[in-house]
Amino acid sequence: MMDSPSFLTLDHKNNHRIAYRQLKTNNNLPSILLLGGFGSSMYGEKATALYNYCKKCNLNLTVFDYLGHGNSSGNFIDYTINDWYQNCISIIESLTNGPQIIIGSSMGGWLMLLIALTHPSKVAGLIGLAPAPDFTENVIFAALTPEEKNLLQNNHPVTVTFTYSKDEDRSYNITNNFIKDGRKHLLLNNNNININCPIILIHGMNDLAIPYETSIHIAKKVTSTNVNLYLIKSGDHYLRDKHSLNLTFNSIQSLLAQH
Template sequence: MTEYLETPEGRRIAYNRTPGTGPGVVFLGGFKSDMEGTKALALEEWAKRTGRAFLRFDYSGHGVSDGRFEDGAIGDWFEDARDTIAALTEGPQILVGSSMGGWISLLMAREHPEKVAGLVTIAAAPDFTEDGYWASFDKETRHRLESEGSVAVPSDYGAPYIITRRLINEGRERLVLRTPLALPFPTRFLQGTADDAVSTETAIRLLDHAEGPDMRLTLVKGADHRFSDPDCLTLIETALGEVIERL
């Protein structure tokens, strides 16, 4: 059943929580996605089967949480994750971050390592506002973004994404690939080679950049950005099982 949390920032966040043993698992979704996606629901079923505590939620402006997507930025969604995890979980959690959720999980690891017991990322997209959108914009698009405040970018997932000046500028305050990044817990990165949103180079860059005693990157030939066919879902469960074993 969907419930709502009022955060200290005054944002109303929708969530679903499954009781179980700890450390619990928290799913952090992607850019403009929601907690009703295939991976989130599959993990909830896995949690119920295994008796593991599980939390999924919608960032502000996503899904059924309050707010407008176009008003949000990486820092807002990081705060949503931080506040939701702090209010609704006990002790360190295993974070499963998909795409943008991978970036946000890395921010959690950097800013609040005491709340992270382990990490699984799926097509993690750290710093995508800078290295993806801004880097791909030509001079004219950059000028339009700065002067008009937003640009529309075509999406493979439906309507164009509205990329705002605030999203780009605020994202520069949250970059994780430019400064040391410690991941001192079991960490599994999953990445498809047919992903047209996040490259395998990005996954390798993250693996090379982060520091930790127990990190592995698994590349799946032919898997796309959704990473949600039956084999990929099984692989996510396997990665979670490895992290739990090593705790």
């Protein structure tokens, strides 16, 4: 039986509420913060596995749903990368103490990089699971037909489909505002990304949504020299099989051991 979520009310967003779950302990280790993917839920398989692991290991953990996701309020189509980045900052400032080990899954991997750039004192380390910086441009916009781009520019939403694995596709409605906002936060077009904390990147080579070369680009561009990249030849975008989860858990322990 899943526990019910708690809620953080955002006064600056018309009383919108972010649903979250937390594990609190008395240890002095950095806390874990999970940033989920595009269209994710904190009750999903990977988030649940992380919750159970942290509970077993007596680790502090915060997981949450972005606005328009899961149990949080709002309509998915109304939000942008910047909105979800602001959700992350609200969670960090309102619900956590001290530097966090941030685990960013897919879109969450983009958001964790943005947080590390703007709030480095809040970050003890980063774990990117199939991180997807710039996916609004390099994955979504790049795949649109001229007709779809024209619809967007005339403020008509278009439907895009992500192939996450050989067994699963998901479709989302995308707005021009979503694409334009994403362009304000692009990272991989920079010569370097000024992040200096420990970073672990994990990417499946069978990822059909976000090419594994994305993680290689991140590893090259961040200024940190403490970067480890793991490529899982059989791994897909979800990275929720036993091997991938164990690698994630081992990565948490590796970063904790550095503090």
